[in-house]
Amino acid sequence: MSWPQALESAARRALELRELITKYDHEYYVLDRPSVPDAEYDRLMRELIALEAKHPELIAPDSPTQRVSGQVGAGFAPVRHRVAMLSLDNAFSESDIEAFDRRIRTRLGRPDAAIDYCAEPKLDGLAVSLTYRQGKLALAATRGDGTEGEDITANIRTLRSVPLALRGPAPAEIEIRGEVFMPFEGLRRLNSAAAAAGEKVFANARNAAAGSLRQLDPRITATRPLEIFCYGYGYWEDPPARQSEMLAQLARWGLRVSPEVRSVHGVAGCLEYFRAIGAKRATLAYQIDGVVYKVESRADQEALGYVARAPRWAIAHKFPAEEALTVVREIGFQVGRTGVLTPVARLEPVAVGGVTVSNATLHNMDEIARKDVRVGDTVVIRRAGDVIPEIVSVLLERRPAGTQVPQLPARCPICGAEVVRIEGEAAARCTGAFTCPAQRQEALRHFASRRALDIEGLGHKLVEQLVEQDLVRSPSDLYALTLQQLSELERMGEKSASNLLAAIEHSKHTTLPRLLNGLGIPGVGETTAKALADRFGSIEALQAASLEEIHAIEGVGPVLAASIHGFFADERHRAELKRLRELGLAPAETAPRAPEALAAQPLAGMTVVLTGTLATMTREEVADQLRARGAKVTGSVSKNTSYVVAGADPGSKLARAQELGVTVLDEAGLKELLSRR
DNA sequence: GATCCTCGAGTTCT
């Protein structure tokens, strides 16, 4: 056999492999529907790499092995866009959209018609332009200022959802527009790797996408989890007559188009789509900041034309901003039930993520120093996946002259007692203890809270009044309140007063763990309270316990043991407990159980995490039942977690469980777990 | 002594 023949068969095989790999890439990265296992894909890829290494003359630029060039670029050459990349007009309310639709109908001379729109999510990424010549990817560019961008071809080639060659017949030249983005999961992985390596992390998905595309070394870009959705075109000789048909053609060429694209009818259809996507937003794998509506008909688009830098036939309907700028008016200090002073930034009210935010916690003085926040600063507020707003960063360039570093007050803003900060601790504390009304108030709120004595109706406002009027100083005072005293309070009729008395009465038959939690022993929360109750069975037994006996409990070390022992040794606490008992507080006593007995419970040693909403029980009830069987119920998933129980609409814990390979139970699985003995 | 994990405490707005 002569070698041209060998070369010929190698060339045939190489072509075959390229076609297969390209097909699998398309299935995996564009359609999200892989048809072969990863191992098979890897095998084909290795075979092609070997073949091309042996016969370098077979390497074609659109071969899947040629995505990463290995060449470090010197910079990014400027690219003049053949057709300018425009921006979109923004709308923030339904009335903005109604006005947009009205303008279109008027301009088209069809004031009573319902216009067809093509609706799609607006991704939070980076707009790029992809030029295909003779069906091959020839040029990729950033948007830049809209007229001139940068040549990022080498980097875009590394995105496997961007086809190097279009499938099927394509025009001689065509320019596609799309949005490159990084899904949440990719960003999270990238950031945790960066954090582990001590490198800086990206603040959001858009920065990560932009930063990844501006890498001089395409090999770095190749490692970044970037994806693309194509949404339009710049240059196209003879595009389809409707927006949605155009997108369908892009998909046929193998370009990735958002699966959320819908054709909708009239302004009502647009708003319905907006609500549907808004509801779906949390389940999407990537960040979106709104939706875009485009007039379906190309003829209408042409008739409508452009204003300044945006088309008249399209608009972006934005979700309420999740990040906003505002100014710090003041930095106040709150006093918690343990006396900890927490600095809070009082902000110029600003709308973030659909609510008005006027406060944001600063946690402690270290945090203030880290973020370098001062009164008068302009700050970025975020209300990301979480509900609680936070100060992300300070815009130092906007800092007015003469600002000062915030100082910890020397005295408690509530009671005037001295404030101390123990060396090495982040928290500063008010030393007022029982005498500080703020601490009293917070301690009472904690005592009455749902997870402690659960006194219904004794909320924030009421506690405040009771403390202010000095009717209540400590929990035992609650049990001495009379109907007449209560009725005289603001917004308190006889009916409410007697309801409250009934609730207080009811709380006398609480459980020991709840009472122990409610007392507010430093460092003792729900879990430790349960452990103490299991081991000792009654307040009296606990009061009589030695430091060593307390220390012997699992999860209680020297610090906690000293705190607990010290609490019960304190004469004031002993008197308070005595008075509570005299006024009728009688938690159900349980048999104190030795460690061996505790270990014999059906779910002993198991750690369970709950997420999502369960159909038949509240999470609280489930947690109680699990604990009653000896399981620990915790809030975060780790490799030590035995089970994650996932209900409807689970949070991020489910993803974490899957990542760590923790068994996930549904409600049926939970029932089975609870029935074990 | 370092590291990982868990618990506690505080937090926003409607």
Next chain:
DNA sequence: CTCGAGGATC
């Protein structure tokens, strides 16, 4: 949810 700190473990 996030941070800090105590506890457990290697």
